[in-house]
Amino acid sequence: MAEVQQNSGGDGKKGAQKKMQIRVDFTPMVDMNMLLITFFMLCTTMIKSQTLTIALPSNEKVENQENMSQASADDAVTIIIDAKRKKGSLDVDSVNGHVVNEVYYYFGKPGGDAGIFGPGGTVLSENNNIQKSEFLSDEINAAGDHNARGIRQIIQQRNKDVLEEITKIKKKYAEGGFGSLETKADREAAQAAYDQAASEIRKNENLKKPVVIIKSTPQASFGSLVEILDEMQINSISKYQIDNMTRADSVMIIDYQNRNHE
Amino acid sequence: MGRVKIARKSTFIDMTAMSDVTVLLLTFFMLTSTFLQKEPTTVITPPSVSTEKVQETNFVQVLVSPEGKVWLTMNNDTSSSWSNEKMRMALLDKVSEIYNESHKNKVNFNVAQKQAFAKLGSFGVPLQQMGEFLDLADQQEGQTKMDKWLSGEDENPNHITGIPVSWNSDENTLNEFQMWMKALRQTENDNLAQAIKDGTGVAIKADVNTSFDIIHMVMDNLQTIHMNKFTFLTALKAGE
Incomplete structure (x- = not known):
């Protein structure tokens, strides 16, 4: 291909030119192209990032208490994200390097109707209705059915x-x-x-429909917040909000950990 | 017995076809590539099932490092009357105006500094040091020095990296991050103002392992200035 054949005029004539082959060596060209390709491959972003839209409630004080939409205790599900701990430090996934998170959840009011605080601010452990779960992906059985596990299963049951x-x-x-x-x-x-x-x-x-209130401890990771917002989308939850931790929430988690020797 | 003659074959390999293929590939990569923006810190965005694509224009990216430092990057619609340069200049004017209202130690920028600001990619230094930072642009190896300052690799301990941000729920005493965000809304760029209202105008980019505490602070800051809708940048989750 990369050669040009020169045909001499009549063969056998005196002083006939020699047949000449001109070959162009393309190897350096290929080398250079490869280098350029490598450069472009390393410097480009092919995948555009995705976005997740969230809307926070306005934090202006509502003057009229009646205007506040109160989630009825029946529908309310509070989910608190926390980072898993391993002997003082955060537990990190050995595969993807993400912080491992766990979730606490309770239905209705903290401590149920009786409340978590007794007289004088004592903690009533017997009323503690907090439970613990994990972020788990679906288990797929032999028939190809998806079985929700962990927190997803709990949300699905409520919805x-x-x-x-x-x-x-x-x-x-x-x-x-x-x-x-x-x-x-x-x-x-x-x-x-x-x-x-x-x-x-x-x-x-x-x-x-449940109303999900998402809370998070300060040490939980950003990834877990996105993960729980994903769960809302996966499980078609229409009403959810991000809220601040209250004293009752912290007390209940500590109480839970004490009782389970964590 | 006659000796078997082995014909000498040329070892010349024709590289033309190979060259054709590489040129094709090269063309493909050249045409499809959008260059990676150099960012002051590298973050890995968390995986999510959301398939909404990120906006191409009219948004401000808030880059949050795991240590809680904040940088801003502008992405304007270059086809409209608001180019990136014009927008940045207007933004700098506006933010210094807001800053000077509440601070005795006023900041003012000369024309050269404003032009240097218009050419910036990401930015994130305290306003009091912004002048000094922008002066670097005219120096030798200015770009390298600016990049170093932005990514916190500067030797000078006085150079502060990142826009100052702190917990603040009082609208009357805004921190600098809130001033920047407020200024964004007040430049007369209607496209951007509308995008901010719709929630697509502000995109928070943070690392998957950044603690909630820091994200919460940024969200709370935005909430204080009534920017209740915004987006998180995420990566596509495999499977599910």
Whole structure:
């Protein structure tokens, strides 16, 4: 390819030029190209980052107490993220180097209806309704079913009504109930109809829905906050908020740890 | 017995095809590449299931280091009347105005300093040292010195890295980080102001292992100046 053959005019003539082959050696060119490719490969970002939108409540004091939307104790689920400790220092995952986090949760009010504090501010351990869980990914059995574990299982149990409805429309979508899935345009239309239906279910006031209050201890990692916000998305929780730890929360965690000798 | 003659073969390998392939690859990488921005600190964003793509323009990135230092990076819509340069100049004017309202030790910037600021990528030094920082741009190896200052590798112990930020819930005594964020809203760039209102205008980028305490402080700072909606930058989670 990289050679040019020069044909001499008539063969056998006197003073005929020699047949000459001109070859161009492309090896240095390839070397240089490889270097440039390496440079560009190392200097580029192919993957665009994703974003997670969050909205915090306004922290202005609400003048009128009646205007405050109070989550009823029945629906409230409080989740507190904490970093796992290993003999004084934080426990770090040996595979990905992320801080290992664990979660505490309780339903309703801290300490139940009776409250966690006794007369004179003593802690009533018997009322402590805090429980501990972990972030775990789904367990997939031989049949290919996903079984939620850890905190996801707990959230799913509380949000059963909504998730059942969502499963129904998911099935409907797969069967073509929101329009055909043949072409790309069809799929997009069906997806839009599905999203609309899913959003209506999440907003439906007749379904029993939990209100999740997310709290975090100072040492928990940013990754765990994103992880718990992800769980809200995975489990179709429509009402959740990020809140500050209260004294009752801290007291309950310490009490829990004392009783379980951690 | 006749000796078997082994024909001498040329060892010349034709590299043309190889060269073609490498040029193609090179073209591909050159056209698709967007260069990594040099950032004062390297963070690994946490994985998330969210598939929303990050905005291309009209957002301010708040880079938070695990130690709680904060830097800002502007990403403006260059097609509109607000270029990055113009926006940064307006921002510097505005922030010094806000700062001078509440501080005796006033800050003022000359034209050269403003132009140096307009060319910055990420920035994050206290306003009192900003003048000194911007003067570096005209010096020899100024860029290297500025980068070193921003990433905290400077030998000079007086050079403070990061925009000063602290717990503050009082709107009347803003810290410098809050002043910058407030100034962003007050430059007459409507696109950015709208994006901030929608929640896409402020993107917080922090490391997965940064403690909640620090993130909470940044969120609380934003809440105080009524920026209740913002985004976290995340990476795509594999599986699930």
